[in-house]
Amino acid sequence: MKTLRGTTFNSFNLDYRILKAVKLLGWKKPTLIQEKFIPLALQGKDIVSRARTGSGKTAAFSIPIIQKILEEKQSSGIQCIRAVVLAPSRELAKQLCDHINSLCQFLTPEIQCVDLVIAEHAVAQRFSLNSNPDIVVSTPSRLLAQLKQNNLSLRETLKYFVVDEADLVLSYGYESEMTEIISYLPNNYQAFLTSATMNENVKLLKKLTLHNAVILKIEEAQLPAADQLTQYHIRLKLFLNTFGITVVILNSELPLNSRCHIVQQFNSGLYDTIIASDEISVESPEERKQSGTIIKLEKKESTASRGIDFNQISNVINFDFPKTVEEYIHRVGRTARAWNQGTALSFSTKREAKFVSRVKKALAKQYEGEFLKPYRINMEELDGFRYRCLDALRASTTLAVKEARLKEIREEVLKSTKLKSYFVENPRDLQLIRHDRIFKRNRSLKHLKHVPEYIVPKSLRGVPVKSVQNDDDDYSVEHEEKDHLKSSDRITKPSLLQRKRKAYRERCAAKREADPLESFKYYFICALNTGLRVYNTDPFMEVIHLDEATAGSVKLCCLLQRSNIVALVCNGPNGKFSENSVVIWDDKKRKFILEIECPSEVVAVRMSAANLIIVLLSEVHVYTFPGQPNLIASFDTRDNPKGICSMNSDPEVEYFAFPGHRIGTLLLLNLKQLTQSESTSPLSIKAHSSDIACISLNNAANLVATASEKGTLIRIFNVQKKMKILEFRRGSDPALIYSIKFSLDSSFLCTTSDKGTIHIFSVKDPNLNQRSTLQKVGISGAYAESQWALAKFAVGSKYPCYCCFGKESTVIAVCMDGSYYKLGYDDSGTCTQLEYEFFLGITEDTNFWASYKEE
Structure with missing residues (x-):
């Protein structure tokens, strides 16, 4: 894709934050479609463009829309829906939204882009539109449904209308939807149609949506050049x-x-x-006609x-x-x-x-x-694979394909959020699906997964091959010890062979049962109505999964850091245990190993390498752990229905913090000094004049951060000196603080609240934090001298959000609508979205607990 000599993104006179995002994305110069499209779009022209796949069409229309929205908001300051982008498929809609957000990463929260498709439930879609995002991405059917329900209005505010992959929109049967959508649009707006091909469908859409459009046909090759x-x-x-x-x-x-x-x-x-x-x-049109099947658009x-x-x-x-x-x-x-x-x-x-x-x-x-x-192909080099291919072909029978497909369907049914309410009313059906016959495992073809060196073609020998374990097999590669057994041993000494096979299986089992979180520093654990999940944050992946059949509805949970031990408390009609009990799950053994009954409802649980702490409504009980738990000490507290408490993660210095009897008082218990024979009184700190809403100990337990129920101030105290050393202002309006976390080296602190914003403060160098403008004009006082956040980021979710720090100046945020954010920040106060995941359905949300551990 060639561009004119000297043409760069800087030549378009774009906002510096857009140029910064473009540079971060690695785009050195505009592609041919971008070079032609962006100037015309900035001039206000309606455009129909045709360019090949992979030529940069999405950025071509996204960049001018973002630029013009910025200019309009600077002049009017009104927050409203100004742009709608339609895509023919749900996957493409999500990808378009991610692409636009990557261009807006330095414009958050000034520019907001929302994907209506990712929110399956109508409630979630309505919530996503409540903030009047600047850009809405959707499929035609999803957008029309929201328009008919009056969840959004476009007639007064819409300025830009985009149809991506326009040649497919009508071919997917969206003609009637598009006609209805246009009736909801204003008379004047700028429209873009983009496509890789130009056909009758595009021409029809052009008549419906565009006025005096510029036809932009990029005369470039349909595919990359031969050298590419x-x-x-x-x-x-x-x-x-x-x-x-x-x-x-x-x-x-x-x-x-x-x-x-x-x-x-x-x-x-x-x-x-x-x-x-x-x-x-695979059904043919004739078969569909005979069967009378109607395919939904x-x-x-x-x-x-x-x-x-x-x-x-x-x-x-x-x-x-x-x-x-x-x-x-x-x-x-x-x-x-x-x-x-x-x-x-x-x-x-x-x-x-x-x-x-x-x-x-x-x-x-x-x-x-x-x-x-x-x-x-030199077939002689592949001659060694002849019999292996024949074996594989024989194993791929119609029955094997059918059973594999049935297994996939069963798994999708069990994962379906839409069927959960049905299974609640029909538990017998759920039981039948779960206990359906186990598909027969093919043990006879394990040898195909290990390719001996002598079979590999000479040109490929020495090339490393990734070896992976198959979920359906106990192991995927035969141990060479088996190949070296003498034939006489196999016949005359079967007991020796059995012993060797048993020893080999035990070694494999030991590897499989290794600590699932041993290599992970950053993770979070979720208590759900449908069980329990543990996720690693970098890379983002699920590492422990307990379904509803095993754990029931889980109210609270806690992971013994980077181990296979999970403490949980159940509740609700589907709870497997009493809400007054704490049960311990060993994920290595895949079973519950301990149950501790308590005199009243459990509101929080914490674990360390030596202690298990159970928090009740007005009591704290400390037990020895692991092993048989023995009660070491009990402490009376102020009523604590939310289970507010904190434990540091350094095993060398273990402290536990919780609210005291008096309003605003914080108690800190040194667990290392606590024994059954010697009682230790907790340290007491007067933190606030109102009830404490959130507590967080740093890794070394020498600092503790607190917030009151007012939620305007975050205070940091020296644990040993029991004195306040820093005070940060989250905001001027009262807020409910959901979480506070120190970074691993205690250089920074992050917090989340019901305002939907993540605040990041500098603890090590407070001068990096922002100051009030009142101080700059010479006004003194506590408010004017307050330290404000170094950086902040507005999440799109309206649900409670919990945060913690990751590695390399990143913050992890998890919201109770099932969304996951990974943010990057620096000393200049820049905070950008690095990753976004939607890992849980909206009906699965219950409680989330974020924690981390340093090597």
Whole structure:
């Protein structure tokens, strides 16, 4: 993709924060479509653009919209919905929103972009629109539903209307929806249509939405140049199967959350290979006509070839050769995007020869000579795989495919949030699904997953191969000790063989049962109505999972840092234990190992390497732990229904903090000095004049931070000296503080409240914090001299949010709507969104507890 000499993003006179985001994204210069599109859009022109997949169309319309919204807000200051971006599929809508947010990362919270699709429930969609975000991304059907319910109004505020992948919008059956949507729009607005191809559907949409539009046809090659994209063609005669290589499958039959999660897992590098399907169903049109099946329009979404941006794809393999030139262009366009290199390998049969000829003829003008090169293979080098391929083919029976598909369906049914209410009313159905017969595990093909060196082609020997464990197998690679057993041993000494096999299985089991969190520093644990989850934050992934059948409804939970031990308290009609009991789960043994009954309701639980602390309404009980718990000491407290308390994470110096009897008093208990024979009185600090709402000890337990129920001030005390050393002002309005956390080295402190904003303060160097403008003009006093946050970030969620620090100047925030944020900050006060996940359905929210541990 060539650009004019000297053209840069700076030449567009964009806001410096947009240019900063562009630079962070690694875009050195605009692509051809961006170079032509952005100036016209900034002039207020309606535009219809056609450019190939991967050419930068999304940024081409996003950048001018963000720039113009900034200019309008600076002049009017009104917060309203100014832009709507429509996409034909839900996956593409989510990706568009993420892309726009990446361009707005230095503009938060001034510019807000909301994806209506990611919120499956109507309540969540309504909440996301309450703040009047500047940009709304949606599919036509989802947007129309919100318009009909009067959850948003566009007639007075809309300035920009975008239809991305416009050629697909009408082909997916959205014609009636688009006509209705336009009736809700004002008479005057700027509109953009973008597409990789120009067809009748685009022309029809142009008539519906645009006025005196500029037609922008980028005369560039439909695919990258030959030196950027290498394409091969191979005639397929055998069906190839996988040999112990983990892949993830993506197709339109999967639920939206599953599809989005799959794309995120692939883009984050969890999987190296993704198998994607363009087809919705293998059923032919004639079969649909005979069966009378009606396909819902909102399900008509392609998932592989169109729109979705898979990160850094090096190779595209067309197992089924595309039937049209457009489909080939979109599939192959997944790789060699922007200025990256890529390879496309296509299989074809004799029946597909006409499709190959069609593609060659259509793209012949772009490439000189033979661009679809035959892929040469030395079959002699692959001769060792002949029998392995035959074994794999024999194992891939129709029954095996059917059972695997049934297993997938059963898992999706159990995960479905929409069916939870049904299963509550019909527990027998849930039990039948859960206890359905276990699919037969194929133990006879384990040898296929281990490829001996002598079979590997000479040209590939020495190339490292990632070895992974299969979830359905106890182990994936046979130990060489088995191969070295003498044949005489196998016949005459079966007991010796059995002992060796048993020893090998025990060694494998020991590896599998290693501490699941041993290598993780940063994690959080969630108590849910449907069980319990533990997530690692970097990389973001689930590491412990207890479902409702095992744990029931969980009210409280606590993880013994980076271990397999979890303490939990159940509640509700589905609770497996009394809410007056604390039960201990060993995830290594996959069973409950201990239950402690208490005289009243448990409101908080904390664990350390030596103690288990149970907080009741007005009491604190300290037990020895692990092992058989023995009560060491008990303390009376002020009524503490929210279970406000804190424990530091350094095993060398263990302190526990909790509210005292007197209003605003904080008690600190030195657990190292606490024994059964010697009672230790807690340290007492008068922290506030009103009740304490939140407490946080730092890692070394020499500092403690508190907030009162007013929520305006955060105070930090020296534990040993029992004196206040710092005071931060969160805001001037009262607020409910949800969480306070120190960074691991205690240099910074973060806090969250019901105002929906994360505040970050500098503890080590208070001069970095912002000061009131009143002080700058010479006004003195406590308020004017207050230290305000170094940096802050507004999360999109209206639900309670909890925060903690990650590594390398990052903050992790988890909201009770199931959203996850990873933020980056620096000493200058810049705070940017680095990652965003939606890991739980809105119906699963209960309690969240965030914690971390340093090596």
